[in-house]
Structures are given as structure tokens and as C-alpha cells.
Amino acid sequence: MSTLTLSNAWLSLQAHQSVMAQEHLRELFDQDPQRFNSFSLKFNDILMDYSKHPICLKTINLLLALARQQRLEDWISRMFRGEKINSTENHAALHSALRGEHPLMLDGVDIMLDVRRVLTKMDKFSSSIRNGKLKGYSGHAFTDVVNIGIGGSDLGPVMVTEALKPYSSNHITPHFVSNIDGTQLSTTLRRLNPATTLFIIASKTFTTQETMANARAAREWFLDQGGSEKDVSGHFVAVSTNRMEVEKFGIDSDNMFEFWNWVGGRYSLWSAIGLSIAIAIGMENFYLLLKGAREMDQHFITTPMEKNLPVILGLIGIWQINFFGTKSHAVLPYDQSLHRFPAYLQQLEMESNGKRTDRNGNEVDYSTGTVVWGESGTNGQHAFYQLLHQGTQVIPADFLAPCISHNPIGDHHHLLLANFFAQTEAMMRGKSKSEVCAEFE
Known part of the structure; x- marks a missing residue:
């Protein structure tokens, strides 16, 4: 026992x-x-x-006594302070920093500087896609965005994009591909025009088997349907930390949106993994999404x-x-x-x-x-x-x-x-x- x-x-x-x-x-x-x-x-x-x-009032009091015995409030504080509570991997669990406002030091570095830098980059890129300033190889604005990822790189973006459809752009359609069986990718691509399609390859390591198999197949389709090798960098962007593999794939490293090992995949929709969300609903609404999460964080802490x-x-x-x-x-x-x-x-x-x-x-x-x-x-x-x-x-x-x-x-x-x-x-x-x-x- x-x-x-x-x-x-x-x-x-x-x-x-x-x-x-x-x-x-x-x-x-x-x-x-x-x-x-x-x-x-x-x-x-x-x-x-x-x-x-x-339950009754006694139930709640007994459960609260259990929480106090296990020092729940202390563990909450430790998580938000950036202590490495993920003892298996010796990582902090700081997904809350993705929607934070104040400086937060981790290993002597204020990680909020990187968070804001990536958010600014997402803002600039998503706005350029939505307003048509960034165009495909034919000179036409993008009409479709395909997010290729799996697990946290798919479930969060899909869920939020579906939930916030009333706030979405009418002229850009988001699509999501995760399964490696080929059917999902094939049926998605069948409806698209490569000249007006943007692909987001979402993989922290850029080696995830399912994601990279689908990414390579999407790249082949793009080249077979009229795109050229030099056009790949204008139609594919990456959400990753592996710059070498991203560049090897043919994606311009300037179009790599990073996140960090203190962000677990299942909590990552608030990070650059949410790029597809930002393109769908606009960065102004994405900031409101972060604000709502931040308010719940504060409720949880205080x-x-x-x-x-x-x-x-x-x-x-x-x-x-x-x-x-x-x-x-x-x-x-x-x-x-x-x-x-x-x-x-x-x-x-x-x-x-x-x-x-x-x-x-x-x-x-x-x-x-x-x-x-x-x-x-x-x-x-x-x-x-x-x-x-x-x-x-x-x-x-x-x-x-x-x-x-x-x-x-x-x-x-x-x-x-x-x-x-x-x-x-x-x-x-x-x-x-x-x-x-x-x-x-």
C-alpha cells in the first residue's frame, strides 16, 4: 500500500x-x-x-483535505514558477507562459522574450496570408491552408478552428491531415489547387513518422501538379525546433515558427502550433484566445x-x-x-x-x-x-x-x-x- x-x-x-x-x-x-x-x-x-x-459539503471538505495533504497549492505555484516538475524529462511545464504577460525566468533567461517574438512573427505572417499580400507561385492569394501534424499538433488546432468558425475568414479554408493511411491526405488534396494552397508542417522534431510521411507526399503532389522546387519554400512553412531538417525539406528557415521543450504537445495550441488557428480567425482573435486562457490561469493560481x-x-x-x-x-x-x-x-x-x-x-x-x-x-x-x-x-x-x-x-x-x-x-x-x-x- x-x-x-x-x-x-x-x-x-x-x-x-x-x-x-x-x-x-x-x-x-x-x-x-x-x-x-x-x-x-x-x-x-x-x-x-x-x-x-x-457529494455533500462533507465530501468537498474531505477532498480539499486530501488536496492540502498532497500540497496541491504548492505544486501549482511550482509549475507556474517554472520549476522542472516534469521529473522524467527534467523539464518545466510552462505552457501557461505562452499566454503570459510578465517576465518569467527559466535557467536565467526570460522566456517571454522568445514567446513574444514568435507571436509577432505569427501575427505578421498570418496577416499577410489573410490580406493576400503573400501569394502563391501563380500570383494569386492563398485560398486553402493544410495543417499536417498529429497528436497535439493536430487535435488542438482542429478543435479550436472548429469551435471558432464564426470568427473565421470567409476566403481561406483550413484543412487538417493527421492519419498516415493516405486516405485523409488524398481526399483533402483532391479538392485543392496547388497554386493557392499553403502547407503547415507541424512537428517539433521534424522527424515524426506520420507527419513527415504526409509532408513528403504533399510535397510530391505539389510538384506533380505544377509547382516547382523553387516554389516549395513559398508554399510550405514549418512549426518545429529542428532547423536542419526543415531546411533539408526545402522550407526557408525564415518560415520556421519555433516552440520549446517546456511546451508539451497536448498543451501546444497556444504556441506556434496554433498558426493554422491564427490564419483562420485572425491574430486579433488569437490574442483574445490567449487572453481567455490567461484569465483562467490567474483564476487557477489565485x-x-x-x-x-x-x-x-x-x-x-x-x-x-x-x-x-x-x-x-x-x-x-x-x-x-x-x-x-x-x-x-x-x-x-x-x-x-x-x-x-x-x-x-x-x-x-x-x-x-x-x-x-x-x-x-x-x-x-x-x-x-x-x-x-x-x-x-x-x-x-x-x-x-x-x-x-x-x-x-x-x-x-x-x-x-x-x-x-x-x-x-x-x-x-x-x-x-x-x-x-x-x-x-
Whole structure:
């Protein structure tokens, strides 16, 4: 047994779970009309309702005691200070610096100087693509941008570009290629004109097998369809740290946008990996994206844990996974714009928590994560909600919805939100055998 699972905080939660397992959520709501007010938090325009989890005030206090025992606030501070908390690779985890405002020293160097330099370069380049000043080899403005990457070099940019389509340029179409099977690349290129297509090759090392196979195939297509060797440098740019391989490919090193080893791939959309986002929505909106992330960073750093949205969500995850034994976590965005969010979150959480040893190399005796999956509503209602409602497994589900739609057509959004609220209530209340029988009498 580990020191964690033998600790007083952990054992207290185990004892408390046996009590909460006997409670039904609808009874908890019936007993406390103010339950929503007690278990919901706001940050700016975000409302987080966690009242439909099997918790009470004692649960939250015990979870907070566990967090304090494990020195969570200290680890948060250490991460934001740039300490090398990634002990395996001896790296800092400073993706938050990508949206920071103040000087931040790492190994005696203010890394914010490099961050601002790359952002300025992204601004200049993306603006030149969007306003047509940078043109293809035929003298025509670019109409299509193909991002070739995989993992964090694909999932983040795809998710954000889809989510922020209402802010996108009407005359530039983004495309994303990640799979090595050839079909995705072939079907994408089939629709494009090489003379007006820009390729972004996103690979930190510029040696990622899938990405470079697709990049070479795209280069061959470009040359076969009318482009020349000298035109490659005007139609291909790189997001990488490997200048030698970038130049060997034929890309002008001036068109290489760098990022750093203190940026994990799954957190990299805020870096130059987000170049495709900047071209799609404009750098002004990209800066607003960074601003929103920075505001959440500040909330995470400065807000007491009991009012801290990320902390509470994380603690509830521990409660569900380790004390109720849940193995699956559904993420259900009721907005088609967020249809790629479950896949993005899947990598973010499962790659981060997919570990079987602690930071000291000791094998753990508790669950470090769960399977994250999901689909946009209401599509999921006609696919897998049957299992969520009536199956034998308890599957925690996060429902997300915007109050205002970018595309108000008829009463579509009202119907969407009606489904959203009805599904969360139905899952919370359930239906007893006697209630079902009464409905058929």
C-alpha cells in the first residue's frame, strides 16, 4: 500500500463513500432546495454546476483535505514558477507562459522574450496570408491552408478552428491531415489547387513518422501538379525546433515558427502550433484566445481551492474514479462547434494521467485516470445515452452548452437547451421500478 492510500485523508474518503453510496441524488435535491447554489461556481461567463455528483459539503471538505495533504497549492505555484516538475524529462511545464504577460525566468533567461517574438512573427505572417499580400507561385492569394501534424499538433488546432468558425475568414479554408493511411491526405488534396494552397508542417522534431510521411507526399503532389522546387519554400512553412531538417525539406528557415521543450504537445495550441488557428480567425482573435486562457490561469493560481473551478473538477474526478470506481467519463457538448472537444480532452487527460508510477518511480495502487470519450448532443441521445440511462455501469457525464447560439435558426437553440436540461435532470433523478410500473398501469 502507498502512503497516499494509507493516509488519513484517503481513509476518511473511503469511509465517507460508503455513506454517500446509500444516498440517491434526487433525494439529496429534495432534501436541500438550495443544493444548486451550494454546488455551483461562476467564473466570468462560465457557470459550472457540479450539484449532480454524489457529494455533500462533507465530501468537498474531505477532498480539499486530501488536496492540502498532497500540497496541491504548492505544486501549482511550482509549475507556474517554472520549476522542472516534469521529473522524467527534467523539464518545466510552462505552457501557461505562452499566454503570459510578465517576465518569467527559466535557467536565467526570460522566456517571454522568445514567446513574444514568435507571436509577432505569427501575427505578421498570418496577416499577410489573410490580406493576400503573400501569394502563391501563380500570383494569386492563398485560398486553402493544410495543417499536417498529429497528436497535439493536430487535435488542438482542429478543435479550436472548429469551435471558432464564426470568427473565421470567409476566403481561406483550413484543412487538417493527421492519419498516415493516405486516405485523409488524398481526399483533402483532391479538392485543392496547388497554386493557392499553403502547407503547415507541424512537428517539433521534424522527424515524426506520420507527419513527415504526409509532408513528403504533399510535397510530391505539389510538384506533380505544377509547382516547382523553387516554389516549395513559398508554399510550405514549418512549426518545429529542428532547423536542419526543415531546411533539408526545402522550407526557408525564415518560415520556421519555433516552440520549446517546456511546451508539451497536448498543451501546444497556444504556441506556434496554433498558426493554422491564427490564419483562420485572425491574430486579433488569437490574442483574445490567449487572453481567455490567461484569465483562467490567474483564476487557477489565485482562487481559494473551494472556489477554484479546475481544482473542484479535478477533485470530483478523483472522487468518482477512486472511490466510486468509475472507469469511463463522457463529455457531451451541446454545440456542434465543439464536436472535436471530446477528442481534444481525451488526449489532454489520458496522455497526462496515463501513468502507473508516481513521480518517484513507485508503482501506484490507485487509479490515475479514466477513459474519456464523447459526442455532441443531441446526436449522442440517439446513439449511446441508452447505456448512460439504463446500463449497469455508472458513467459520469459532463454536459456543456452555450447560452447563446452563433446560428439562431427558428427555435433550434431552444430545443437544444431543452434537451440539454432534460437529459441532465433525467440522469440525476433516474426512475425506480415502481415508477415504471405505474406508467404502464
